[in-house]
Structure formats: C-alpha cells, structure tokens
Amino acid sequence: MNQIWFSIYLSFKIAFISTLLVIFIGFWVSWILVRKDFMGKKLIEVLVNLPLLVPPSVLGYYLLLIFGREGLIGYGLEKYLGIRLVFHWTGGIVAAVMVSLPLYINAVRPALATLEQEVEQAAKVDGATDFQVFYKIILPLISKSLIAGIALTFARSLGEFGATLMLIGNIPGKTQTMSLAIYQAVLSGEYGIANQLVFILTFFAILIMLFIGKIDTKFE
Template sequence: MQNEFWTPILLSLKVASISVTLVFVIGILFGRILSDRHFKGKILVETFLMLPIVLPPTVIGFLLIFFFGRNSPVGILIEELFARSVIFTPLAAVIASTIVAFPLMYQTVKIGFQSVDKGIEEAARVDGANEWNVFFLVTLPLSTKSIITGLVLSFARALGEFGATFMFAGNIPGKTQTAPTAIYVAMESGNMNLAWLLVISMVLLSALMLFATNVTQK
C-alpha cells in the first residue's frame, strides 16, 4: 500500500520539478523575445505556443506519439542514438508535462515583462547598461511576482497532467505511473482507499500552491 501511494506521488513531483525547470528557461526566453518585438507572423507563433492550453490532452498525446514514434524521423534518430524509443519512459512523462505547462509560464512572464516600466529600462541603458544587464538587473527582478506565479501555475499543471501522459508515457507502475494515472487505476480496480489517499494528497498539494501564489501576489 505504501509503495502504491508513495511511488506515483514521488514520481509526479519529480516529473513536475524537471518539467517546470525546462518551462522556466524556455518560458523566460520566449517571453522576453515576444514581449516587446513585433514582426510578421508573430500572431501565428504565439498561437502555436499557446495551443497546448486549449487542445484536448488526448490530441497532445496523439501528436507526441506521432512525432516521437518509431516511424517518424525524430523517433528513428532517437532509436539510432539511444537504442530505445522515448515512448513509455519517464522522459515521455516529462515531455508531455512540459508541453502542457509551458503556455502558463510563457503567458504569465510575458505579461510581467510587458508591465515593467520602460522608463526604468531606458534609464539603465542611459547609464551604460547593455541589453543583457538591463534584462538581468532590471527587467527580471521587476517581474519576480509574475515569474513566481508562472512557476507555481506551471508546476501545478505539470503535477496534474493526465491525458497526454497516459497516452505518451503509459501507466507502468514504478516507472511511468504518476499520481493522476494511479488515481484512475485505483478507482477502476475498486481500490477506493488508495484512490482517496492520492486524491487528498493532490488536493492538498494544489491548495498549497494556490496559497503560495496568493501570498506572492500580495
């Protein structure tokens, strides 16, 4: 019972932590690039980046299987390099969670960057700061609340991901079975005690993250 409870919880936390680290870096990068730049096709780029937040998880799972499948160029390359497919591995769970969590981080930090007073950034440039210094010493610190909010929301989304993970990573106990998929299996098998334990744990974790977000905003 303890293994059935702790293993998926710990795997979910591990997957969400890795995913949110990737989302943080990629979200900051794209948020900075697209927050104040205007170019042809920007709307199309932003639409593509935000798609995972509106697409059904099963569609994302299907596309991931198609993209990383053994008959795809990427899948063939991965098998040649590592002698195995990425599908039904913990890495697949990380990829799925990262994709579904990314839009929350991207949108939140982009709004944070856009809300920074441009006069302060310009004053830093006048004082001799280059663009890197302006970003790391002015823009980033002034966007801290937005960044923390994005991290919390992204972590919560990655932690609760089910559909795409279930299709792409599978539901292998001790290997790819995360808490959401474990809840599904426990309920299907009639193990309601385990299901309730997992549900309560996820509710508490989610409530804690929302509380942290509200504290940060104040």
C-alpha cells in the first residue's frame, strides 16, 4: 500500500476505534462525575482536563512512562498478554483516547447535569425499567451534546500528533498517521505530499464544524 494511502487509512482507523472507546469511557466518567459524590472527585476532574492544559509532548511522555515496556501498565500488557503499545499503531489509539476524552466529557457532562432526576423517578414509578429510562428519556434529552462530543472526539483523534509521535514514533507504513506524514514531508521538502494531507485534514475539520453547527440549529 502506498505510504500516503496507508497514513490516511491508519488515521481513520485510529480515529474510529478511539472514538468508540471514548463514547463508552467518557459517558461513564461523565455520569459518575455528575451523579456521584466521593472522595477524590476533584482529583479526577483535574486529571480528566489535564490533557487540555499540558503540551502534547508532555502527555506523550506520561503515556510512555505508563504504557512503555517497563511502565506501570505496559510491562504487564506485554509480559502477560503479549500486547505492545510503544512503536505499534495500537498505541496511537491510547494517545487519541487521552487527548480527545476531555472534549467528549466537557460536551456531555453539562447536559447530564441539567437533567431533572424527578422525571426519571416519575418514569420508574410508572413502571419503566432503568434501560427504558436511559433509552427513552436520558438519551433523547442529551442527544445534541452526545453528537457534538462524538464529532469533536473524531476530529481530534484524526489530527492527533504530539502524544502519538512520542508513544508510537513515526515509522512509514507502520505507525505513520496523516499528521506524522505531514511532519515528515515538510522535513523532507516534499510539500506536494504535505499539501494533500493538510487539505484532507482541513476538509474534515471544516466538515465536522459545519455538522456541529447544523446539529445546534436542528435542536434549537
């Protein structure tokens, strides 16, 4: 496969998988932060938003410490499960999840906080199950924020660079995403390749912003 096409394929693959993970992880974390009170809640809130504040290279370094071959989690993954994340494209999923998770949570959490729990309780009194309350009441009421969060997550994952470079490197045909390919093309003076990939990423960024704007108008 041509290296340019591979970088496009890998970028979308990582963005798609990481977005699915963020949807489930982010909703669970958002729900806990809104509905539960517990010791250490403020610390979790800080950790959730930390990727928005620290440089991507710093975040990537933390990920190396955690998921590297001698890391707290990486050692066990490689020794017992044979899973290696460093210098492997799967590590790009971890990086994408970490950088996009705050965007999803910050989109969904305020919507969950505005829900009136009395409505949910009334539905349960009328015989609705927890699943029915979730599917027929909660999801419709927060659907706008969910869709916006998903769109932002996909866009951020698609263009991730710094943390990805630190964790999986820039290996053409193996770990090189579009952002990494742009970086390599500029260093090599191959501006034609850089222009093509920049256009693709910019096009999808604009498309997603227009989509979010349409969702905002539709739900007004």
